[in-house]
Amino acid sequence: MNRSLPFEVFRYAAISLALAVTLVPTLWMASMAFKPIAEWSAAGVDLTWWPKNPTLDNFRFIFGTSTSDLIVALDRTAGKPILSSLFSAVFGTLIAMGCGTAAAYGLSRFGSGKNLPLALIQLRLFPPMAVMIPVMIMWAFLGMVDSWWGLALIYGIVTLPFAFWLMKTFFDDMPREIEDAALVEGCSRSRVFMKITLPMMRPALASSALFVFILNWSDYLIALLLTTREWVTIPVYMASLSSSMTGQLYGAKAALGLIAAVPPVIMGIAIQRHLVRGLTFGALKQ
Amino acid sequence: MTSLANPEKVSMADVALDDSLRAEDGGRRLGFLLTLPAQLLVLFIAVFPLLMQLYISLTDWSPLDGIGWWQAYELWNSFANYTDLMADSRFWSALGRTALVMAICVPAEFLIGLGLAILFVDDFVGKRVFYSIMLIPMMVVPAVAGYMFFMLFQSGGPVNDILSGLTGMNVAIAWLSDPTTALIAVMIADIWQWTPLMFLILLAGLVGVPEDQVRAATLLGASWWQRFRTIVLPKMKTIIVIALAIRVIENFKIFDTLYIMTGGGPGVATETISVYIYKVTQQDLIWGYVAAIALVILVALSILVSLAISRMNAAKGA
Secondary structure (H helix, E strand, C coil), X not given: CCCCHHHHHHHXXXXXXXXXXXXXXXXXXXXXXXXXXXXXXXXCCCCCCCCXXXXXXXXXXXXXXXXXXXXXXCCCCCHHHHHHHHHHHHHHHHHHHHHHXXXXXXXXXXXXXXXXXXXXXXXXXXXXXXXXXHHHHHHHXXXXXXXXXXXHHHHHHXXXXXXXXXXXXXXXXXXXXHHHHHHHCCCCHHHHHHHHHHHHCHHHHHHHHHHHHHHHHCCCHHHHHHCCCCCCCHHHHHHHCEECCCEECHHHHHHHHHHHHHHHHHHHHHCHHHHHHHHCCCCCCC | CHHHHCHHHHHHHHCCCCHHHCCCHHHHHHHHHHHHHHHHHHHHHHHHHHHHHHHHCCECCCHHHCCCHHHHHHHECCCHHHHHHHCCHHHHHHHHHHHHHHHHHHHHHHHHHHHHHHHCCCCCCCHHHHHHHHCHHHHCCHHHHHHHHHHHCCCCCHHHHHHHHHHCCCCCCCHHHCHHHHHHHHHHHHHXXXXXXXXXXXXXXXXXXXXXXXXHHHHCXXXXXXXXXXXXXXXXXXXXXXXXXXXXXXXXXXXXXXXXXXXXXXXXXCCCHXXXXXXXXXXXXXXXXXXXXXXXXXXXXXXXXXXXXXXXHHHHHC
């Protein structure tokens, strides 16, 4: 819109400031993850911005192979929570993508389930906290509290709206001529769907699945309510990581936070082309 | 499901489909089967739980009573939970606080996001890399973001260190222990995390504004502000509404970052509606009462949304 020199200077200055504000919190955590305990907090001394004696002790500590000068040992390591986050997010994504893709195709091609678009948006609208009482009771009744499969089921339901809407817009965009040709050749409809449509949709399916996975992986509240001990996820485990002897375990938590934060950031950047579509329920395509 | 109930409606819609794909019986059956799992999940999570919630909300039931939820009628209290709620000052102040956080965070995210999006519209060196970096905050797990800001706002933490450097004084604010600064801190964390979403959506909208119209206006001597106000903004209206709606809805649910940073404290200084419900659920364990709160919120939200939708439809028709 504008190309004058002062504007360019202003542009780079403003963007540099925004980048600094964006990066400082993340970098602070990354640097904290590699700091030895003596540099964790600035008790009277100067703040350590960059680890002076970088160490992997924090990572060893949360996996139980070092006590990181803390004398305390953890009663359980980060291994199981990482598995729990991974299982529940992966299987939750499979449920959401399976049901969402099928329903989106049904609506996009055969006009079935016309109530779904609105019903699913409403599902997304409500604060999870306002529907969790019955969910907690039902999950207890079904014996799914504190299990990764119980989490996977609720994640699948919570992210179904995104899977459905994303895939619906992709199916709506897809040209129908190829499907038509196969039908004329005598393929059955279900065969066309399995053998032609789905393979063609592979990139769309991959982007949508990554998007849904990020949402599932990011949950804290639901896991906080539905897991107690055996299958707590990373955020719940992280919040419980503190020791009465040392107070906040800054470095250990930062190490865990880094492990939790890196996968979704990489995935998110990989699918940035489709982020707008996903976040606006397909109302806006980039 | 609808397809079976209203065959006429479906055939109307299918006129738009290609001839060979027109939903004859085979297609309709496949469509029904394909949508069935999603329909069942919606029923499973919407209808039955809501009825259960309504039932429990009329009782004093708590998971500690030792009786199953279906026997909650033994603790029937009619509408006592709802009348209690009207007089529950902690609930109302949590609701007010949620509104305050929303009234500050959403406009701030919108304005900063729009400003950045305007800077990113045309090409410049480094655009792609900067763009990717700008999106990072919204991908960070919110609970982890909460923990980042918990560290940043410690009295010996980097925020005070930067402020000390800028002012030349020794700043040692105990951010998260003071009611006012704690609220400011959690709002800063929310703005940090969700401005990128506004930026992303608004930039997509700005890029979609037809360039020839803008160029024509430039040739006619329109100033930047005139072009922005008369051409760009009207074209962006829908997108702005979508972006604001998404943030209003999500901001109302605010929990993860905030709860990790302050736990709703000090006292109840940062207790938003989700935090309040969580605390009553986990600490007081009066689930009958929680169910009543939750239902009131659900009904209020539904009314608001249907009002908003009908107003939008009216605006579209006019």
